[in-house]
Every structure is written in structure tokens, then in C-alpha cells.
Amino acid sequence: MEKRVLLVEDEPNILEAIRFILKRDGWSVETHSDGNSAVDVILRSRPDVLILDVMLPGKSGYDILREVRSEYTEDDLPVLMLTARGQVKDREIAERAGASRFMTKPFSNAEVLEAVRSLAGA
Amino acid sequence: MMRDTLTGGRIRERRILAGMKQADLARRAGISASYLNLIEHNRRRIGGKLLLGIAEALGVEPSILTEGAEAALIANLREAASDTTQVSAELDRVDEFAGRFPGWAELLARDRKRIDTLESTVKILTDRLTHDPHLAASLHDMLTTVTAIRSAASILAESGDIEPEWQDRFHRNINEDSARLAETSQALVRYLDDAEDATADVHAPQEEVDAILARNGYHFDQMEAGLSLPHDVANAEGVGLSSVARRLFMRVLEQFAQDIAVLPKEKVIAGIKAEGVEPFVLANLWGVDPALAMRRIAALATAAGAEPVGFAVCDASGALVYRQPLDSFPLARLGSGCPMLPLYRALASPLLPVAAVVQPTERDEDVFTAFAYAHPFGPLRANEPQLVFSSMLVASRAGQPNHAAPLKVGVNCRICPRQGCVGRREPSILSRGM
Numbered sequence: 333m334e335k336r337v338l339l340v341e342d343e344p345n346i347l348e349a350i351r352f353i354l355k356r357d358g359w360s361v362e363t364h365s366d367g368n369s370a371v372d373v374i375l376r377s378r379p380d381v382l383i384l385d386v387m388l389p390g391k392s393g394y395d396i397l398r399e400v401r402s403e404y405t406e407d408d409l410p411v412l413m414l415t416a417r418g419q420v421k422d423r424e425i426a427e428r429a430g431a432s433r434f435m436t437k438p439f440s441n442a443e444v445l446e447a448v449r450s451l452a453g454a
Numbered sequence: 455m456m457r458d459t460l461t462g463g464r465i466r467e468r469r470i471l472a473g474m475k476q477a478d479l480a481r482r483a484g485i486s487a488s489y490l491n492l493i494e495h496n497r498r499r500i501g502g503k504l505l506l507g508i509a510e511a512l513g514v515e516p517s518i519l520t521e522g523a524e525a526a527l528i529a530n531l532r533e534a535a536s537d538t539t540q541v542s543a544e545l546d547r548v549d550e551f552a553g554r555f556p557g558w559a560e561l562l563a564r565d566r567k568r569i570d571t572l573e574s575t576v577k578i579l580t581d582r583l584t585h586d587p588h589l590a591a592s593l594h595d596m597l598t599t600v601t602a603i604r605s606a607a608s609i610l611a612e613s614g615d616i617e618p619e620w621q622d623r624f625h626r627n628i629n630e631d632s633a634r635l636a637e638t639s640q641a642l643v644r645y646l647d648d649a650e651d652a653t654a655d656v657h658a659p660q661e662e663v664d665a666i667l668a669r670n671g672y673h674f675d676q677m678e679a680g681l682s683l684p685h686d687v688a689n690a691e692g693v694g695l696s697s698v699a700r701r702l703f704m705r706v707l708e709q710f711a712q713d714i715a716v717l718p719k720e721k722v723i724a725g726i727k728a729e730g731v732e733p734f735v736l737a738n739l740w741g742v743d744p745a746l747a748m749r750r751i752a753a754l755a756t757a758a759g760a761e762p763v764g765f766a767v768c769d770a771s772g773a774l775v776y777r778q779p780l781d782s783f784p785l786a787r788l789g790s791g792c793p794m795l796p797l798y799r800a801l802a803s804p805l806l807p808v809a810a811v812v813q814p815t816e817r818d819e820d821v822f823t824a825f826a827y828a829h830p831f832g833p834l835r836a837n838e839p840q841l842v843f844s845s846m847l848v849a850s851r852a853g854q855p856n857h858a859a860p861l862k863v864g865v866n867c868r869i870c871p872r873q874g875c876v877g878r879r880e881p882s883i884l885s886r887g888m
Contacts, residue, residue, distance in 0.1 A: 343601075
């Protein structure tokens with residue numbers, strides 16, 4: 333059974349590019365763009381790996397992740413966070429919120445693919 | 455101790471400051487030394503004719519002795535004491551402190567004000583860096599767009615077997631994103647330019663002076679016409695300058711005045727019209743030092759009908775002490791400039807005129823002649839290093855043929871995209887370049 337990735341990102345062209353490379357690598361990819369409804373979508377979808385942008389309309393990726401972590405531990409649901417801010421304090425906030433990996437824009441497709449494979453234990 | 459009982463202490467301080475012995479002051483005031491001793495230790499009240507006599511003998515106003523330190527000084531000292539909880543100052547003796555040690559008290563009060571100003575500046579700068587929502591949003595937008603372009607471009611470059619429909623889609627995405635990136639970049643540059651104008655209050659003193667010089671076209675007509683002296687211009691143009699910036703401004707104006715005295719405006723304009731922007735030719739014609747010729751040409755090139763010129767002066771450390779940039783030939787405001795500039799090459803060969811064709815950008819039309827000349831500066835003293843200043847005048851070569859490949863120069867390494875430059879000290883934020 334193919335593994336599932338849920339990608340929560342509001343930038344449509346990034347969404348399309350990541351979805352393309354993951355699908356080509358054999359992943360089943362779901363996408364979502366809104367921060368407010370993201371927690372419900374994540375809990376309902378229960379993907380193998382969650383890719384979560386930090387700056388989303390309605391609710392930040394950090395807040396979304398804190399809510400998700402009250403339901404699922406890091407072992408249950410590994411999370412790759414994407415952000416344009418790469419300072420140490422941003423990384424620390426992401427870690428405290430429960431991120432498994434943290435990736436700073438602009439990242440490469442290969443980096444995303446490697447991170448998802450690694451988080452899914454593939 | 456109350457303030458009105460401290461007159462004696464002030465008399466003692468003033469006497470010691472004046473280098474006068476107790477017996478001498480007592481004799482001049484017509485009293486015994488032992489009585490003066492009692493007054494000085496606040497054990498006898500003093501007033502009337504005796505106070506006037508002692509004040510006269512000390513050469514101060516009687517009120518200096520009776521009123522002592524200003525109320526504002528005492529208030530400042532009280533504020534300084536309340537700023538910290540780690541040290542408990544003797545607040546009940548602040549009047550006595552200000553009265554007995556007016557110099558130290560003034561120093562303490564001034565330092566406290568200075569710390570206030572510096573803290574306020576640090577706060578403004580920190581706020582700007584960490585809480586500037588426009589800057590943060592623009593940078594986030596740029597990085598997001600760059601990520602989208604990078605992802606789509608690498609899919610196109612690395613996927614040989616991609617379907618035509620997907621190829622079209624990613625091409626379209628790259629096209630859209632690159633247009634968006636261009637817009638965001640332009641908006642960011644506009645914003646940074648505006649922010650620079652709006653934040654002149656926290657610039658370094660040299661930058662405060664630069665702003666006034668730029669506003670006046672790097673010359674002052676009233677001085678050129680002999681109608682104003684440096685301090686007149688400083689008063690008229692230097693309103694609101696910090697004290698350090700005002701001193702720097704005066705130094706620049708005094709140099710202008712000296713230069714005008716040797717080379718008046720009419721002579722400089724006639725020279726430029728006859729020979730063009732040729733500082734070495736004109737220095738010979740006028741019989742003056744090439745650095746002086748460059749300064750006068752920099753001030754009056756446009757008045758003579760020539761294209762605007764750039765001009766810079768640095769000391770032997772490479773720090774710019776005068777900066778007249780051109781839009782098409784920027785000069786590093788802070789930090790280290792491009793080591794390829796003839797300005798720095800001249801430092802290695804003082805008194806040797808240097809002229810080079812230089813290209814500050816990748817565009818062919820922006821080619822300039824840079825004239826540079828380094829010369830000793832300041833008094834010559836035995837066993838002390840002779841200071842050296844280097845001056846560089848930059849004139850456009852638009853319309854002139856270039857017989858040799860121009861020397862590639864930049865502003866500074868961090869924002870210079872040139873690759874393979876032998877002078878590069880650090881990587882550029884614009885390309886790998888190292």
C-alpha cells in the first residue's frame with residue numbers, strides 16, 4: 333500500500349511542484365491550503381508524513397502543530413516544517429511545537445524528497 | 455545637609471580649583487585663615503559684604519557660591535540613582551555631592567543622558583530589525599517565490615520524460631513567479647530607500663554630513679560667492695546635527711573655504727570648460743596639488759556643464775572620510791569597499807597619479823575614468839607615522855572610445871556578483887562567487 337503525505341502549504345506553485353515530485357516518487361499526496369481548517373484535515377487524514385508550512389492564512393503552522401501534537405506523538409505522525417525564516421530561534425520554536433524536521437526556503441526538491449523518505453522510514 | 459549650608463564647601467572647592475591657599479584667600483577677604491577654615495567647613499554662616507569679597511577674590515559670581523549646582527543637575531543625578539537597583543546611591547546627600555564635586559556631578563549627569571540616548575538608538579535599531587512587518591513580509595514573499603521557481607526549474611531540468619502538459623504548466627509557473635519576484639524585489643528596494651531617508655536620525659555622524667552635502671550638490675553657492683563663512687553655512691545647514699556631525703561638517707566647510715581661496719569658482723569653471731574633467735592636466739595648469747584640483751572639480755563639474763562626477767577620499771586604513779557617490783557609481787557607505795578601486799591602488803604609490811578605465815556594473819555603457827592620487831596629510835613629526843590620504847575622482851566616459859578592457863570594480867564584496875575576482879574577500883549574497 334502506497335504511503336500518504338499531507339502537504340499543507342498556501343503557495344500554489346510550491347504545492348504543485350512538491351506534489352509532482354512526491355507523486356513521481358510513488359507517494360499518495362493530499363494537499364491543503366488553509367490554516368483555520370488544517371487541524372481537522374490533518375486529524376481526519378492521518379497521513380504517514382505531514383509537510384507543514386509555518387506562514388499560513390488564518391493560523392500559523394506552529395499553532396496547528398501544537399494542536400496536532402495533543403493527539404499524535406512524533407512517532408505517530410512525523411512532521412516536516414517549511415519556513416522562510418531560518419534563524420536559530422525559529423528552529424527552536426519549531427522543535428518546541430513538535431516538528432520532526434525543519435527546512436528553510438529556498439530548499440531543493442531533492443532535500444524535500446530525502447526528508448520525507450527519511451521521516452517515513454522508507 | 456541642606457543646600458543653603460553648603461556655601462562654605464563651594465568656597466573651598468573653588469579656592470582649590472583656583473590653586474589658592476587658604477591664607478591667601480583669607481587675607482584678600484580681610485579675615486583670618488582660621489575663620490575662613492570654619493566657613494569652608496560650613497561651621498559659620500556667610501553672607502553680605504564678606505561673601506561678595508570672597509567671590510571677587512575667587513573670580514566667580516556670588517550666586518555660584520550660594521546657589522551651587524543647578525536644580526536640573528540635581529534632578530539628573532536623582533534620575534541616574536533611580537535607574538539602578540544594584541547600587542544604592544546616597545540620595546539624601548545628592549545636594550552635597552553636586553555642591554562639593556560639581557565637575558564629577560556634571561560628568562555623571564551627562565554620561566547618564568548619553569546612556570539614555572544610546573539605549574534609545576539601540577532600541578530603535580533592534581525594533582527595526584526584528585519587528586519590521588513590511589521587511590519580514592517582503593523577504594518571506596521573495597523566498598517563497600524563489601523556492602517555487604527553484605522547484606519548478608529543477609523539475610524541468612532533471613525530468614527528461616515529463617509530459618508536455620506538465621512541462622507547459624511548470625513553464626507557466628516559472629514565468630508567473632519570476633514576474634512576481636521582480637515586483638517584490640522592486641518594492642523592497644523602494645521600501646529600503648524610503649526607510650533610509652526616514653531614519654536619518656540614527657545614522658552615523660559621517661552620514662549626517664553626507665546627507666547635507668548631497669542635498670546641496672556638494673558645494674555651497676554662498677561660500678563660492680564669498681558671501682558666507684564656514685560657520686554661517688554650518689549654522690544655516692547644520693540645524694539638528696549631532697555635536698560630532700557638526701564638528702565633521704565644520705571640518706568639511708573649512709576645507710571648502712581653503713580650496714575656494716586658492717581656486718575660485720570662475721577659474722575652476724573656465725578650466726573644466728577648456729580641458730574637461732582632467733584633474734591631472736588641470737592641476738598642472740593651475741599649479742596646485744592634484745588632490746585639490748579633484749576636490750574643486752568634484753564641487754563644480756556640473757556648474758561647468760560637465761556630467762556629474764563621483765569623488766571619494768580615504769585614509770590609509772581605507773575608510774572613506776569623504777564620499778560623493780554617483781547613482782551609477784555607488785561607493786560603500788560603511789565597511790570595506792572594493793579593493794580593485796584605483797582609490798586604494800594609489801595608497802600603495804603615494805604622489806604617483808593613477809588613471810584607469812573602470813566598469814562598476816556589468817552594463818557596457820557604464821564605463822568611467824577613475825583618477826586617483828595619494829598624498830601625505832597632516833604635520834610631519836619625527837618618529838611618528840605620516841598620515842596619507844587618497845583621493846579619487848570618477849568621470850563618465852559615455853561616448854568616448856575604450857581602447858582597453860576596463861577594470862572591473864564593485865561596491866563591496868557582499869553585494870558584488872562578479873565571479874573569479876582576485877580581490878574577493880568574502881562570498882557575495884548575490885552569487886557563490888568564491
